[in-house]
Amino acid sequence: MAGGLRTPGDVIGRVRADVERNALRARNGIKLVAGVGKPRLGQTPKDLVWSRGHAQLWRYRSDRVTLQPPLLIIFSLVSKSYVLDLQPGNSFVEHLQSAGFDVFLLDWREADERQAGERLEDYADGYLPEAVAHTGEAAGADTVNLFGYCYGGVLSLLYAAHHPDAALRSLTVMATPVDFSKWGLWRDLADHELPLDAILDEDGNVPASTIRQGFRLLKPTGEIRQYATLLDNVWNDAYVTAYQAMTGWSNDHVPFPGAAARQTLEMLVRDNGFVCDRVRLGGDLVRLSDIRFPLLTVIAERDHIVPEPVAAPLPELVGSEDNEVLRLDAGHVGLVVGRTAAKITIPRIIDFLKVRSEKVAR
Numbered sequence: 001m002a003g004g005l006r007t008p009g010d011v012i013g014r015v016r017a018d019v020e021r022n023a024l025r026a027r028n029g030i031k032l033v034a035g036v037g038k039p040r041l042g043q044t045p046k047d048l049v050w051s052r053g054h055a056q057l058w059r060y061r062s063d064r065v066t067l068q069p070p071l072l073i074i075f076s077l078v079s080k081s082y083v084l085d086l087q088p089g090n091s092f093v094e095h096l097q098s099a100g101f102d103v104f105l106l107d108w109r110e111a112d113e114r115q116a117g118e119r120l121e122d123y124a125d126g127y128l129p130e131a132v133a134h135t136g137e138a139a140g141a142d143t144v145n146l147f148g149y150c151y152g153g154v155l156s157l158l159y160a161a162h163h164p165d166a167a168l169r170s171l172t173v174m175a176t177p178v179d180f181s182k183w184g185l186w187r188d189l190a191d192h193e194l195p196l197d198a199i200l201d202e203d204g205n206v207p208a209s210t211i212r213q214g215f216r217l218l219k220p221t222g223e224i225r226q227y228a229t230l231l232d233n234v235w236n237d238a239y240v241t242a243y244q245a246m247t248g249w250s251n252d253h254v255p256f257p258g259a260a261a262r263q264t265l266e267m268l269v270r271d272n273g274f275v276c277d278r279v280r281l282g283g284d285l286v287r288l289s290d291i292r293f294p295l296l297t298v299i300a301e302r303d304h305i306v307p308e309p310v311a312a313p314l315p316e317l318v319g320s321e322d323n324e325v326l327r328l329d330a331g332h333v334g335l336v337v338g339r340t341a342a343k344i345t346i347p348r349i350i351d352f353l354k355v356r357s358e359k360v361a362r
Contacts, residue, residue, distance in 0.1 A: 044061075045061040047059050049134055050130070050134040052127070053127070054111055054112075057104060057106055057131050059135075059138060060105070062102065065101070065102045067099070067353075068141050068358060069139065069141040069144050070101070070104055070139035070144050070145070071147060072106065072131060072145070073106065073148075074128065074146065074147065074148040074153070075106065075107050075108070075152045077111075077151055077155075078211050078253055078255075078256050079253055080252045081107045083336065092336040092341065093105075095341075095342065095346045096350070101145075102139050106128070111205050111257045112255075113204060115257040116205050116257060118259055119263055120263050120267075120281060121281045123159075124159040124281055124286075125163075129159065132144055132146070132168070133167075136167060143167045144167065145169050145172070145356065146159075146293075147172045147174070148172070149175065150174070150306065151176075153173035153174060153176025154176060154264075154268070156176075157173060160291045161286045161288050161290050162284065162286045162290075164290045164291065164292060166293075168293045170295070170322075170352075171295050171296075172349065172353070173295075174336075175298065175299070175305070176306065176311055176314070177310045177311060178274045178313055178314045178317065179274070179309065180268055180273075180310065182309040183269065183307075196261065196265060200258050203258075205256060205261070206261045211253040275317065289318060291319055292318075295314075295315070295318055296349065297314045297323075297324070298335060298345070298349065299327045299328070300328055304331065326348050326349070330345060
């Protein structure tokens with residue numbers, strides 16, 4: 001209206017909208033406090049292909065597979081994998097399937113006393129080679145595209161470096177630490193002789209609660225900012241659902257097998273083993289320069305868990321001639337969840353993998 005005056009109808013409409021939002025705030029606030037109405041997560045159907053110890057190899061069901069070889073995702077040892085398949089419409093797995101990939105996932109049950117003595121050799125020379133073999137067998141393929149996320153990327157690098165003749169078509173690592181000298185808090189703790197034995201649980205593993213608190217220390221005001229944003233948007237059902245999904249996952253850690261945690265602290269963090277060639281598996285010196293598979297390094301520029309300087313040196317350390325880097329304006333989880341992932345991250349990863357794949361013969 002001219003002069004910016006509001007009609008009675010405008011005022012009534014504004015009041016009605018405020019009343020409706022306040023009602024939604026009250027309803028959603030009660031649901032959040034009571035812990036009810038939580039969204040279902042990880043809904044894409046999948047089948048167990050193989051398991052041993054606490055390793056589980058899953059294959060996501062799809063009638064849209066048009067590309068080969070299959071894609072095998074290696075997930076972290078300390079977090080739950082459903083962040084890759086958070087919700088329908090916001091799922092990394094769904095995007096990969098829509099592109100035509102046959103998607104497999106190497107996931108981990110919660111570690112207990114049986115895993116306390118498992119070393120990095122058990123993963124790089126045991127679980128991962130078996131998972132690659134079973135993936136190829138299930139898909140009827142001679143090679144696989146390997147994809148490691150966060151600490152799953154660390155395991156993938158150890159495997160690829162120690163097995164340069166592995167049946168890999170390509171290797172992608174995302175948000176993966178390699179230069180631990182630049183890892184801030186974690187390196188400081190290692191330099192001050194972090195008493196690992198003092199924090200192990202009765203099973204001999206690093207408890208999930210300790211891992212959760214460690215991640216919180218990396219961003220101490222993060223929860224306060226999240227709550228402030230939540231208060232502004234608590235009337236919005238879609239926002240509240242997404243908030244519940246993400247905060248639920250970010251607090252849902254699992255124990256870190258004790259022996260592997262000790263090697264990580266001493267060999268990778270304290271000795272900066274990847275950069276300084278001080279990694280040994282089963283007595284063998286393992287060098288990243290022995291990796292010659294086509295490589296994609298995905299780096300999140302706003303990653304507070306694996307900051308860019310920690311992940312960035314990888315391309316210079318490997319021997320791969322086919323060696324690409326994808327830097328994205330995203331956080332650690334924003335690489336696989338949310339609008340940036342859907343519009344930028346995932347399409348770029350898919351483009352890389354498609355070049356190294358071929359159409360399935362029909």
